[in-house]
Amino acid sequence: GESVGLHLPTLSVQEGDNSIINCAYSNSASDYFIWYKQESGKGPQFIIDIRSNMDKRQGQRVTVLLNKTVKHLSLQIAATQPGDSAVYFCAEKVWRGGSEKLVFGKGTKLTVNP
Amino acid sequence: GAVVSQHPSWVICKSGTSVKIECRSLDFQATTMFWYRQFPKQSLMLMATSNEGSKATYEQGVEKDKFLINHASLTLSTLTVTSAHPEDSSFYICSAQGDISEQYFGPGTRLTVT
Numbered sequence: 001g002e003s004v005g006l007h008l009p010t011l012s013v014q015e016g017d018n019s020i021i022n023c024a025y026s027n028s029a030s031d032y033f034i035w036y037k038q039e040s041g042k043g044p045q046f047i048i049d050i051r052s053n054m055d056k057r058q059g060q061r062v063t064v065l066l067n068k069t070v071k072h073l074s075l076q077i078a079a080t081q082p083g084d085s086a087v088y089f090c091a092e093k094v095w096r097g098g099s100e101k102l103v104f105g106k107g108t109k110l111t112v113n114p
Numbered sequence: 115g116a117v118v119s120q121h122p123s124w125v126i127c128k129s130g131t132s133v134k135i136e137c138r139s140l141d142f143q144a145t146t147m148f149w150y151r152q153f154p155k156q157s158l159m160l161m162a163t164s165n166e167g168s169k170a171t172y173e174q175g176v177e178k179d180k181f182l183i184n185h186a187s188l189t190l191s192t193l194t195v196t197s198a199h200p201e202d203s204s205f206y207i208c209s210a211q212g213d214i215s216e217q218y219f220g221p222g223t224r225l226t227v228t
Contacts, residue, residue, distance in 0.1 A: 036219075043118075043207050043219035044158065089157060093215075097163070097171055099146070100215060104157045 012111045019077040021108045023090035028071060032093040034102070035064060035075045039086045047075070047088075077110075085112045117141055118210045120220035127198055127227055134194045135223045137208030143188035144210035148217060149181075152205040164191050198227040 013019050025033070031052040036044035048059045050066050050073075057064050063076040073090050090105045117140040127133045137147055146165050150158040162178075164170040164185035172178045182194040191210075195202055203226050209217035 041205075041222070041224070043120075043209075043222045045219070046216070099163055099171070101148070101160055101163065102158075102209075102217060104159075106157050 009106065010109045010111070012113060013080050015080060015082060015112055015114050017080055019075075019080045019084070019110055019112075021075045021077075021088050021110065023073040023075075023105050025071050025073065025090075025092050025105075027092065027094065028068070030092045030094065033064070033066065033073050034091045034093070035062075035073075036089045036091060036104075037084075037086045038089060038107075044089060080110075080112050082112045082114055085110055116212075116216075116218045118144075118208065118218045118220040120206075120208055120223050122223060123221065124224040125226070127225070129199055129227055130197055132194055132196045133198055133225060134192055135206055135208075135225070137191045137193070137210065137220050139189045139210040139212070139218070142210070142212045142218075144191075144212055145188065146211040147185055147191035148209045148211070149183060149191075149193050150207045150209070152207060152222075154205075158207060161193075195225065198225070200227045203227045 034049040035047040037047050038044045048062050048064050050057045050064045055066050061078045065074045087107045087109045089107045091102045119138045121136045149161045151161050152158045160173050161176045162170045162172045164183045166185050166188050170183035185191040205222050207222045208220045211217050
């Protein structure tokens, strides 16, 4: 079956440090992945995505790395700020029931200490 | 652009009553809308996919007679929780998808059934 999971449920870092959030997926045919940030009581917010024909993609302070060999995805946040405190989800696009759907991982709660 | 709203943002209802949640795409036409449910400290779980003008497709284990979905226009989908029970208390999140495959998420609706 399909599943997208995370290695660490919680991560606590000091302000200014770099954060790395990991995610494992099981479907080797998956070709599109997205990272979302969810603040308490809010909907998910798109951070960055990556297709399987890439192994790295950079945004503003964020980098996503994809290792297809071990089916692993990571989100790196540079110079983490208190405003980065949230739950981070990886999501995988899958085809199911004739349409594209998102399958979300368990989530990692990031806490940034000032 | 690509703003999705939900109404209400929170609702409290008595056990046995029904409650309707609206999801609107404010600045684009959403051919497909998705409804997710999120229990505390858990991930988003897809409940159903709805396409404008057709019946919703429900995920396995989701009761279609309990969670009524109507996608009557390209900017509005509604989720009605019928005969709500305390175990239906959850955070309900919708997303909308237009011409491109990206899903834009609403802010969520907190349902509490007493």
